[in-house]
Amino acid sequence: MRVCVIGTGYVGLVTGACLAHIGHDVICVDNNEEKVKLMKSGQSPIFEPGLSEIMQSAIQAEKIHFTSDLAAGVAHGEVLFIAVGTPPLPTGESDTRYVEAVARGIGENLNGGYKVIVNKSTVPIGSGDWVRMLVLDGVAERQKTLVPAGGVASNEKLPEFAAEFDVISNPEFLREGSAVHDTFNPDRIVLGGNSQRAVGLMRQLYAPIVERKYAVDQSLPPVPILATDLSSAEMIKYAANAFLATKISFINEVANICDRVGADVTQVAKGIGLDSRIGNKFLQAGIGWGGSCFPKDVSALIHTADDYGYEAQLLKSAVSVNERQRLIALEKLQKVLKILKGKTIGLLGLTFKPDTDDLRDAPALNLIEQLNRLGAKVKAFDPIVSQTGLRHGLSGVLVETDAERLADGCDALVLVTEWQQFSTLDYVKMAKLMAHPVIIDGRNFLDPEAMIRAGFQYVGVGR
Ligand SMILES: NC(=O)c1ccc[n+]([C@@H]2O[C@H](COP(=O)([O-])OP(=O)(O)OC[C@H]3O[C@@H](n4cnc5c(N)ncnc54)[C@H](O)[C@@H]3O)[C@@H](O)[C@H]2O)c1
Ligand SMILES: O=c1ccn([C@@H]2O[C@H](COP(=O)(O)OP(=O)(O)O[C@H]3O[C@H](CO)[C@@H](O)[C@H](O)[C@H]3O)[C@@H](O)[C@H]2O)c(=O)[nH]1
Structure with a gap:
């Protein structure tokens, strides 16, 4: 055709x-x-x-x-x-x-x-x-x-x-x-x-x-x-994204409770995900959802509901849980390093998810802004952003060409995007290059025990 x-x-x-x-x-x-x-x-x-x-x-x-x-x-x-x-x-x-x-x-x-x-x-x-x-x-x-x-x-x-x-x-x-x-x-x-x-x-x-x-x-x-009909098809799109975003906010809320009571959210997600009514997808706790779709589509649906005189309370909560979650790495950094002014923080990953070059509404951008506000120096390495002209559009962050240059002199690393290649970095060498070998794993992507063996103080989200 x-x-x-x-x-x-x-x-x-x-x-x-x-x-x-x-x-x-x-x-x-x-x-x-x-x-x-x-x-x-x-x-x-x-x-x-x-x-x-x-x-x-x-x-x-x-x-x-x-x-x-x-x-x-x-x-x-x-x-x-x-x-x-x-x-x-x-x-x-x-x-x-x-x-x-x-x-x-x-x-x-x-x-x-x-x-x-x-x-x-x-x-x-x-x-x-x-x-x-x-x-x-x-x-x-x-x-x-x-x-x-x-x-x-x-x-x-x-x-x-x-x-x-x-x-x-x-x-x-x-x-x-x-x-x-x-x-x-x-x-x-x-x-x-x-x-x-x-x-x-x-x-x-x-x-x-x-x-x-x-x-x-x-x-x-x-x-x-x-x-x-036309309207139902249009609503299906918004409802699908709103459901998935809410599911992530739900598991992030559970993760925050896990952090306080000493439970491990990755095991909890496995345990609830085996129930076929819940399903095991979109239960990855971390530093919140971003990208070009979830934030804008959930907001648009809230706005539509508002236009028709209905307050979408659940969706508003999913958004506010996410807004707080996107700053969770900052809280964890403050807890470990105390004062962030004058510290150097390295971000592993910048894009809103792996295997894309898309930076629209990426959690990394919030983090960079907040760290800058608190007087920290921010460096980053991202497999795609570091290689392309995309880095020129970023401000408040020094984009390094590889993970070891990133680690050099850092007071802490934050894993922001779970790029597959971050599972096989030479973390032993990276830990030695750092001023303080601390890693905040914002996607619960790394093996905590392996990271401790490599010489890191490991901090996950809800584990
Ligand atoms: N990105 C996703 O993963 C995704 C998934 C599902 C649905 N959507 C939806 O699909 C739509 C497109 O999203 P996207 O991410 O591909 O957008 P995008 O910004 O990547 O691409 C939009 C393209 O449209 C072009 N454009 C704008 N005005 C034009 C015009 N008058 N004539 C011709 N071209 C024009 C732009 O130059 C750009 O290349 C959005 O409504 C989005 O919500 C996106
Ligand atoms: O368990 C999970 C799954 C995803 N995310 C985050 O959620 C965001 C969105 O991820 P994902 O849904 O994989 O990527 P998108 O490309 O934004 O795709 C979503 O948005 C598209 C645009 O509307 C839809 O077409 C897709 O169906 C829908 O999944 C990202 O920040 C992820 O890091 C989590 O935090 N935990």
Whole structure:
């Protein structure tokens, strides 16, 4: 099928490349010319495991093209994905101005032939109908430009062009760091909308993925497709993220109690996770949740509830537990080192989770700010940030090129991101290089006994 994906960030580029990989003809549109130039040369503007490989093979097979020309993308696609960002506004609601611009732009460029317009961006509940309205506004704008100079006589008809389309909500559930894997191995596909024709085309589009042709385990039953109304699909996305974020806040609260009573939260998580009603995932206690989705989506849902006269108390608590949790490493540092002024603290990891280059709402950024405020010097080593130009965007932190240079002279280390390679560092050597061999394991990632044997004072979260 002919597909156009508008917005080539973590979601849009992965979606475009994966759909091209399974045989669709894809045009990716982005209004960032730099990105388009990079992608045309076969390079991914983001770090996402496996993405460059499928992008390059799709380029070679001429299944994917990149452009900044929205009109060309709209003309090409039978299915048009909106995958632009919806970042948070200071009030907590999401900023939908990019979706708005794209929806109008689609309307202005509709050129005949039926199209399915797919909301893949995470958008406030009710956005499906809003997008439909904006597309029609765009159509009307375009129609005005078709009126010949001098206007038309009342008995003349305006030139017509078809604007036959339906809007579908198709929320995305991929995780950064495993986005390609998640796209080929989804737990479910949600399609919201009331047009059978549009839902039918979407089923056709996703058929190879539904049939597990690109799955790690091809013997699994087909991927469930959940067809719903527009608002329910939009709500499913927010509810899923809010549930997962709340689950993490829950285990972090338990961890804080464990710290006080001398229990080990990693064992507690195992013990409760074996109950199939609870499940063992998303019970990793640590320095709190961050990233480009959980914080903004939970805030947006609280805001929506507020708009409709309902106070989302549980969600507000999940957020406040998280805000406190994001400072837990600071508390632990103060407990061990007392005065932080004049001390040097080394951060192992900067990104909000491993295997991504994304620093949006990363807990490390809070920590750097707070440590600076208290007069500490902050250094960091992150496998991806240390290698890329990303470090130039950071302030208040000296980014080192390896873990040993990081350890040199530090009064304490904080493990912020559980990059796999942090499990095999030469901690014996690192401990010797430090002024005080203290490590705060903000992700409960390291083996406490091994760290003590390496010469460290080890402090975990709730263990
Ligand atoms: N990042 C994730 O893991 C994830 C997962 C699920 C859902 N989502 C949702 O998907 C959406 C996209 O998120 P993201 O992280 O990929 O965003 P992103 O910021 O990485 O990418 C957005 C892209 O859209 C482009 N863009 C903005 N305005 C445009 C326009 N008018 N025309 C063409 N391109 C335009 C930007 O240049 C950018 O490349 C958001 O709503 C987000 O909440 C994100
Ligand atoms: O047990 C856990 C699991 C995660 N986290 C933290 O939670 C945040 C989010 O992690 P994760 O969910 O793995 O990454 P994201 O890429 O943000 O993915 C989430 O947000 C996406 C954007 O909406 C959704 O598509 C995904 O389904 C949803 O998992 C990170 O800061 C993690 O460190 C924990 O602290 N403990």
